Amino acid sequence: MSNSCEHSNPLKHQGTSQGARTPEALLPENVKLHELDEEDWLKFAYDYARLINYFPPDNPDKPGGDWQAFFEHDDAVGALLDQYGDGDMEPHLALFVSFLKLLTYPQQSINGLPKKHLDYYYSEVLDLEKKPFEPDRVHVLFELAQNAVSELVDTGVELKAGKDSEGKPLVYQTESQVVVNPASVKSLKAVFTDSGGILRHAPIVNSADGNGQELEEGQAWAAFGSSKWPEAELSFYIASDLLRLAEGERVITLTFEFENPDAIKSLKAGNIKAALTGEKGWLEVTNVELSNNSRSWEITLASDIDPVLPYSEKVHKASIDTEHPVLKLEITRNEHYNTLRLAEITSLQLKTQVKGIETLQLQNELGTLDPGKPFMPFGSRPKVGSKLKVTYPEMYDKPVSRFELEMKWLNVPANFSQHYDQYQDAINDQKTNYFLYLDQIYTYSYVGYYVTGEALTGEIVNGGPPPDTMRDTFQVKVTSPYNPDPDDSDPERHQLFSEPPQVEVDATGGPTPASKGEIEVALTESFYHDLYSELYVNAILQAQNKDGTVDEVDLPNEPYTPLLDKLTLNYTASEEVIFPENDRDSDTSEMFHKHPFGTLRVVADQKTLLPGYGNHELYIGLEKMEPGSNISLLIQVAEGSENPLHSSFTEGDIDWWALAGNRWEQIKAKDFARNDTNNFLRSGVVELPVPQAADTGNTLLAGDLHWLRVRLRKEHPQSVCKFIGIHAQATDAVFDNRDNTTDHLEEGLPGGTIGKLVNPRAKLKSVSQPYPSFEGKPAETDDAFYRRVSERLRHKNRAVSIWDYEHLVLQEFPSLYKVKCLNHTYWDGEAPHERSPGNVTLVLVPQVTEGNTEFRLEPKVSQDFQDRVREFADRLNSVHADLWIANPIYEPVRFEFDVAFNTGLDYNFYRAVTIEDLKKLLAPWVFESDAAILFGGVYTEYEIVNYLENLEYIDYIENFRMYHKPAPLDESDFMKRSTVEPSNSMAILVPAGEHDINKAAGCA
Secondary structure, three states: OOOOOOOOOOOOOOOEEHHHHOOHHHOHHHOOOOOOOHHHHHHHHHHHHOOOEEOOOOOOOOOOEEOHHHOOOHHHHHHHHHHOOOOOOOHHHHHHHHHHHHHHHHHHHHHOHHHHHHHHHHHHHOOOOOOOOEOOEEEEEEEEOOOOOOEEEOOOOEEEEEEOOOOOEEEEEEOOOEEEOOOEEEEEEEEEEOOOOOEEEEOEOOOOOOEOOOOOOOOOEOOOOOOOOOEOOEEEEEEOHHHOEOOOEEEEEEEEEEOOHHHHOOOOHHHEEEEEEOOOOEEEEOOEEEOOOOOEEEEEEOOOOOOEOOOOHHHHOOOOOOOOOEEEEEEOOHHHHHHHOOOEEEEEEEEEEEEEEOOOEEEEOOEEEOOOOOEOOOOOOOOOOOEEEEEOHHHOOOOEEEEEEEEEEOOOOOOHHHHOHHHHHHHHHHHHHHHHHHHHHOOOOOOOOOOOHHHHHOOOEOOEOOOOOOHHHOEEEEEOOOOOOOOOOOOOEEEOOOOOOOEEEEOOOOOOOOOOOOEEEEEOOOOOHHHHHHHHHHHHHHHEOOOOOEOOOOOOOOOOOOOEEEEEEEEEEEEEOEOOOOOOOOOOOEEEEEEOOEEEEOOHHHOEOOOOOOOEEEEEEEEOOOOOOEEEEEEEEEOOOOOHHHOOOOOOOEEEEEEEOOEEEEEOHHHOOEEOOOOOOOOEEEEEEOOOOOOOOOOOOOOOOEEEEEEEOOOOHHHOOEEEEEEEOEEEEEEEOOOOOOHHHOOOOOOOOOOEEOOOOOOEEEEEOOOOOEOOEOOOOHHHHHHHHHHHHHHOOOEOOHHHHHHHHHHHOOOEEEEEEEEOOEEOOOOEEOOOOOEEEEEEEEOOOOOOHHHOOOOOOOHHHHHHHHHHHHHHEOOOOEEEEEOOEEEEEEEEEEEEEOOOOOHHHHHHHHHHHHHHHHOHHHOOOOOOOOOEOOEEHHHHHHHHHOOOOEEEEEEEEEEEOOOOOOOOOOEEEOEEOOOOOOEEEEEOOOOEEEEOOOOO
């Protein structure tokens, strides 16, 4: 007993093809009552004349001979007939041949009796009639006149279609009403993610390469994805006033926090390019550094790079809705897309650090200062409280967290203590008096340096010069809107002559934006210009003796007047990038995704590093569309160009959307007026409402158009047919027979035939028919009638036997090449179960045509076609049988061998020829459309090797091996076989896509 419960169908058969439906014997013209022609009669007369004697007059009782000599023998009959009409034939023979030629007329009448009898039986006895013609249909497009707003084209509107073969006008009538409006299809674009995770886009999808390459005449195009499309740029933008950076060395740091940090681990510094908005365009930046975990990105702009300025659509042309400066970050390796589009951002911190700002606005008590040349920041006689005001408008409204001032002084004394050595007593007296004065007013809290007695005496410390104890006493108090001091009694002070930066200020209370403001630097210690005059005079007076002589004078040094050679500002600002709840204008730092055809502000529910395109999307741009109106679109496809393996659909696999306020609003299927395309598996009209909220001027898809999105939510873009065109203002019309000839139905009405209305309308500028008619059938011929009726007499218009199913389906669907019916077989979508009582499976093989060369190796019908066959067969099927429709299972056969070609032949070229010849052996229908497609079949190693070695260009074969991959194909592997045969009754053997063919080593 078998260990497996799976068994093959014991009934082996090939199914029925269209050519096998009409046996020659069935045709009445092949049943002839009288089949003798002129040559047959002449040969008969020659033979028969030998049997008839003639009697001479002189001896009537004795035969004188026969009549055979009056006729030509068999070999000369052909030549005799050729002489007829030349005047060289014997009179009696000429008369006889003339008689024979006249005899063909009653002969034809006699031979027509079987047909007459059959016609009488079918028409009179059985009361059956030939099928009349079926009118063809066309899709037509209307165009409004210039000033018209809309026009209703109802059913029954008559259209001119030229004339028939007898000169009578052909008329078509509209089948469905349409409200014609000014809208037209202006642009077609598309986006998809290929199998390698690369995001591709088609700026002009109705082109050969998706980028505008001209199509050949009649060439279809992939609407939902093609490997020929260009790769999309992977970028995002940060728009922020923090990026308003005019000068200096500028460092921009982005710090990300991700919900799934592993999504960006593979990203490296070399994978990122940056650019910022400049005066004349984008400023390219090559220096982008990443932290070890790739969460911190640092962009450095050297001081010689132009200023970063606010975004201008006219200059930068990126469709970004902002007035802030913009940072653009581009991922240069497209294979990162699939992971980065899933990198969800939880927070994003933007920080800018600027160093070396020189174009400052400076002012002191004496007026405005020029920072471009040396200046006295506190005037020529600085005193306590002298102020320098520093203004840099770029800092306005920025959340500054830190700023610094770097001062490059000129003529600074090497040692302030030595420089002011003769000032010390006066300084001490001044401070003492000052403190006593302050004590009378309020308690003075002074943090400063008090000169020690040792320093005043000028003693040498450790054998070196006296320490410069005064340098640190020259300090300033700094106030600004960025560090408001809540307690002026104890200000923070900064030493003027320390190492730069001399002023370092952290914003108190965090980075709080200040609308406007200036940095005020105030002296807390004078440079003692007020003491210099008195000390100088006293020194002179003390040097004069009473006798009028003057001793050597040790005059005090002139007090130092601070002189700045250069003042530079550094500052740091930072804030968190905001992800709003919806798309809106904002003054805060925000992020924008670059989409293939525009940009979109990132909102809270879309905060990924890159925009997500997991589906295939087609965009239809409509010009002059009025929201709230319907749009009627003709979708013309190359029927049969889909991949049948992936052409099954469920509800929601294709959906429609309209763009409203940079957001897609779905158009529900129940709101469609019609959709005849069956998921784009056949040409048809789609009429749908454009929502009232739809608008133009969106940044997601640039251009002043209304946009529709058609989304294919399946893995394979070849699930649908290739497109030929998309046109607006479409409806269909049907042929209205007005005693016309119907010979145009043989080939269909050519495209472009219909161009006028029978009754013109002022509001309609034109009507056109862009494509040929369809669905028309001429009246049934005699042969088709006899075949249909003979089959009808057998199957009685119900499906019971295998023969019934096959012939019923072939009759209804002439585009099929073959149908194979498997009784008690259940098809689960992957493999047949061949002993399942109560189940019937029909295997459909389409005709191999030139229209779909891509899938000729494994011809299959689409899911749409299967649905139509099921719908038809179910009406005739028994209630006791469950019906299944399937394509054949094509089981690949792979070969491995070493080959030696004849001496001097190009190995690579003839290796490819060998593969083609193997394909000709296993799948001849690829090369000859009328070649048989057979189920079953057996191939042995010997047969294949013999076939190969008999090819004229092959010398010999070595190490031959043959492999077979049985069903189910998704689960099984190639298995080595010496004899290959299909694994089940639905299987057809075909060559594998690749073979392991190598060059034979040959003899050493």
